[in-house]
Amino acid sequence: MRREPLWTCTKCGRPFVKPNHPHSCGEYSVEAFLENKPPDAIELFQRFCDLVKACGPFTFAPAKTRIGFQVRMIFAAVNGLSSRGMRCHVVLTRRLESPRFDRIEKLGPRCYVNHFTIRTLDDLDEEVAEWLNESYKVGNQEHLS
Numbered sequence: 001m002r003r004e005p006l007w008t009c010t011k012c013g014r015p016f017v018k019p020n021h022p023h024s025c026g027e028y029s030v031e032a033f034l035e036n037k038p039p040d041a042i043e044l045f046q047r048f049c050d051l052v053k054a055c056g057p058f059t060f061a062p063a064k065t066r067i068g069f070q071v072r073m074i075f076a077a078v079n080g081l082s083s084r085g086m087r088c089h090v091v092l093t094r095r096l097e098s099p100r101f102d103r104i105e106k107l108g109p110r111c112y113v114n115h116f117t118i119r120t121l122d123d124l125d126e127e128v129a130e131w132l133n134e135s136y137k138v139g140n141q142e143h144l145s
């Protein structure tokens with residue numbers, strides 16, 4: 001599972017590391033996720049997307065209740081979006097301590113899912129941009145090479 005060429009689903013166009021990877025094919029979209037969300041929340045989501053775009057090219061990996069951000073692997077996600085804020089996570093290879101993380105899940109020896117909540121546009125600051133830059137490299141599987 002090193003940096004093999006990606007398999008691309010012919011139906012929805014999403015790329016995957018493993019061929020025939022099970023996924024919610026074509027059923028969900030960013031548009032559907034944002035439907036009926038308050039304007040402030042949509043603004044948070046869009047600013048978050050801008051920070052991801054600044055890291056490099058990526059694809060959206062939409063699911064029923066969340067939006068993943070993917071290069072080769074999903075490296076970040078918006079897991080909830082409402083007037084109360086935006087719940088997000090970044091995938092890192094290390095436990096990064098910050099009081100801003102709500103919780104850190106260890107999914108493997110080099111896989112830490114760091115959860116945080118964004119409540120205002122000001123929360124999407126330089127520090128979040130740094131987390132995304134680091135997780136983007138995980139998404140690109142640079143930690144395996």
Ligand SMILES: [Zn+2]
Binds near residue numbers: 014023024
């Ligand atoms: Zn598909």
